[in-house]
Amino acid sequence: MIKIFEKISKQKSVPFLCILLVLSLLIMFRQLMSTGYWSCLVEDTHSFTSWAIEFAESVRNGIVYPRWTAQSFWGYGSPTFVLYPPFAFYLTSFISVFTGSVIVAMNFAKFIALFFAGVGMFFLVKEFYPGKTALLSASLYLLLPYNIFGLYFSWTFATAIAHIWFSPIMLFTYRFMKEGRIINILYAGICFSGLILTHLISAYMFTFVVAGFVLFMTIAKRDLKGLITFPLMIIVGSLLSSAYILPLLYEKHFLNLGTFIDTSDFYYANFFIFPDLTGLQPSNFFWPVYYNQFAFNIILICILTALFLNQFVRLKRIKNNENADVVSRYFVLTALITIFLLFGASTFLWELIPFFKYIQFPFRWLSITAFSVAFLSAVKFQRMEQSFSTKKEWISNAVSSFIILLICILPSFKYITLAPVFTEQELIPSKTVYWTLEHLPADIDLEKLEKDGSLENRVGIVKGEGKVEIADWKAESRMIKIKAIQPLTARIRTFYFPGWKAYIDGNQTEIKREDGSGAMLVNIPEGDYELKLVFEDTPVRYYGKIISFFSFITILIFFAISKRHSFKS
Numbered sequence: 182m183i184k185i186f187e188k189i190s191k192q193k194s195v196p197f198l199c200i201l202l203v204l205s206l207l208i209m210f211r212q213l214m215s216t217g218y219w220s221c222l223v224e225d226t227h228s229f230t231s232w233a234i235e236f237a238e239s240v241r242n243g244i245v246y247p248r249w250t251a252q253s254f255w256g257y258g259s260p261t262f263v264l265y266p267p268f269a270f271y272l273t274s275f276i277s278v279f280t281g282s283v284i285v286a287m288n289f290a291k292f293i294a295l296f297f298a299g300v301g302m303f304f305l306v307k308e309f310y311p312g313k314t315a316l317l318s319a320s321l322y323l324l325l326p327y328n329i330f331g332l333y334f335s336w337t338f339a340t341a342i343a344h345i346w347f348s349p350i351m352l353f354t355y356r357f358m359k360e361g362r363i364i365n366i367l368y369a370g371i372c373f374s375g376l377i378l379t380h381l382i383s384a385y386m387f388t389f390v391v392a393g394f395v396l397f398m399t400i401a402k403r404d405l406k407g408l409i410t411f412p413l414m415i416i417v418g419s420l421l422s423s424a425y426i427l428p429l430l431y432e433k434h435f436l437n438l439g440t441f442i443d444t445s446d447f448y449y450a451n452f453f454i455f456p457d458l459t460g461l462q463p464s465n466f467f468w469p470v471y472y473n474q475f476a477f478n479i480i481l482i483c484i485l486t487a488l489f490l491n492q493f494v495r496l497k498r499i500k501n502n503e504n505a506d507v508v509s510r511y512f513v514l515t516a517l518i519t520i521f522l523l524f525g526a527s528t529f530l531w532e533l534i535p536f537f538k539y540i541q542f543p544f545r546w547l548s549i550t551a552f553s554v555a556f557l558s559a560v561k562f563q564r565m566e567q568s569f570s571t572k573k574e575w576i577s578n579a580v581s582s583f584i585i586l587l588i589c590i591l592p593s594f595k596y597i598t599l600a601p602v603f604t605e606q607e608l609i610p611s612k613t614v615y616w617t618l619e620h621l622p623a624d625i626d627l628e629k630l631e632k633d634g635s636l637e638n639r640v641g642i643v644k645g646e647g648k649v650e651i652a653d654w655k656a657e658s659r660m661i662k663i664k665a666i667q668p669l670t671a672r673i674r675t676f677y678f679p680g681w682k683a684y685i686d687g688n689q690t691e692i693k694r695e696d697g698s699g700a701m702l703v704n705i706p707e708g709d710y711e712l713k714l715v716f717e718d719t720p721v722r723y724y725g726k727i728i729s730f731f732s733f734i735t736i737l738i739f740f741a742i743s744k745r746h747s748f749k750s
Contacts, residue, residue: 229338231611236270301348309505322555333600343380370417420732427725440618629697645669657716
């Protein structure tokens with residue numbers, strides 16, 4: 182780590198990084214000074230804050246990888262973190278140790294993600310251009326109104342964190358294709374696994390970006406060896422993220438995933454910027470309310486894309502920088518394609534490409550467009566540093582660059598000052614989440630669920646006679662004292678899902694599933710017993726952890742050996 186900071190210092194990057202830190206602090210100042218959560222989406226706000234609170238509590242209780250949220254669906258629970266990746270919640274849990282508040286920790290996690298997204302863009306651009314140009318492009322990336330709008334209004338919590346991985350994935354992928362050093366593809370794979378473990382939809386979308394980049398560079402350089410880059414990155418990323426990916430792939434048929442795309446509320450075609458179908462949604466839904474803001478941001482990014490594309494075409498090629506020229510051409514193509522995906526004319530692609538519908542909202546692609554545009558801005562900013570520029574040209578470029586940044590700052594400032602916030606009093610105690618139906622175990626009839634989530638009514642007797650008393654009730658374990666006057670069937674108001682095991686005085690017993698409600702049923706013989714229910718790892722979860730662990734250890738050993746050889750040489 183010391184070597185890394187020494188290298189950064191020698192490259193004179195530290196002052197630039199300090200500027201990005203200050204800029205990130207200014208952007209996130211209102212959130213950092215708040216105990217509330219910033220969003221315009223009521224359901225997402227309560228979902229993510231509730232999950233973060235439950236995740237942090239489970240970690241404090243010694244659960245290394247929490248999978249179950251106890252409060253969801255009126256106390257029936259949910260295998261939320263079988264479906265949803267954990268990285269953003271691990272980060273929040275760690276920060277909450279210092280803040281004392283999970284909500285405050287979520288705001289700090291978004292600040293950290295914003296800063297490192299800027300740092301990543303800085304080093305990606307710096308791979309091809311001088312530090313000052315990289316600073317301007319990274320600053321533009323942080324200030325783009327769509328990114329600010331996302332941080333304060335529309336992004337889900339995990340989406341905001343996911344942006345830290347985009348730049349390093351591209352940077353290390355490029356370095357591997359350029360230098361062929363295996364350590365770079367390991368870095369790329371590590372970052373890709375980080376993206377998978379942060380936000381799966383973003384990882385799916387960015388897979389197209391990386392695959393396209395590898396193919397484009399291979400064709401441009403006429404070097405077929407480059408094609409191995411993409412599968413190597415996927416293999417490394419998948420191995421490291423196996424603890425999450427393998428259970429999701431194997432156990433997804435136990436979940437109600439059909440509701441993720443098979444509902445009119447979140448059907449992708451209703452969210453194209455054109456045609457405008459906002460009338461299909463309730464007037465108080467986020468899409469009709471903020472449609473004009475989305476439209477403005479899309480138009481602004483289209484204008485910036487056209488501006489930087491014009492600059493690129495006028496220069497014809499980037500002077501003395503063939504690699505920057507090729508990479509810029511790819512980002513031009515990426516920007517144009519992702520803009521196209523925002524419009525109804527792209528429907529055939531949404532229908533043709535597997536899993537595309539799971540993206541849900543076409544405007545998610547705007548994050549990729551913004552990323553591409555930020556890199557392309559370097560072509561504009563670099564002109565101020567080119568030695569052939571006259572003083573008049575330099576002033577003209579400086580003024581136009583300043584205007585571009587100002588155009589971004591004004592709407593960004595508006596978003597920051599007018600953004601809605603959910604206070605800590607509204608969020609704590611955390612609300613039960615019952616609208617994320619894709620997290621629901623399959624074949625559950627919501628009409629048959631009891632909506633009273635109080636602890637006293639979570640265990641009952643549906644057959645036989647006796648008494649039950651809850652001794653302990655945690656996210657992934659329950660302890661129940663039972664006095665059975667005659668053999669009885671206890672009903673535990675928790676959805677049965679693979680991994681739940683029941684033990685009567687330490688001896689495992691069968692769990693049955695109540696039709697319709699999905700609640701757990703356990704037969705208890707006559708007598709006094711302690712019934713313990715534990716949410717344990719299934720074989721696929723266990724072996725997924727093992728694969729991730731040994732993959733991580735193997736990479737650490739490789740790094741150590743490489744470092745040792747480098748030191749000797």
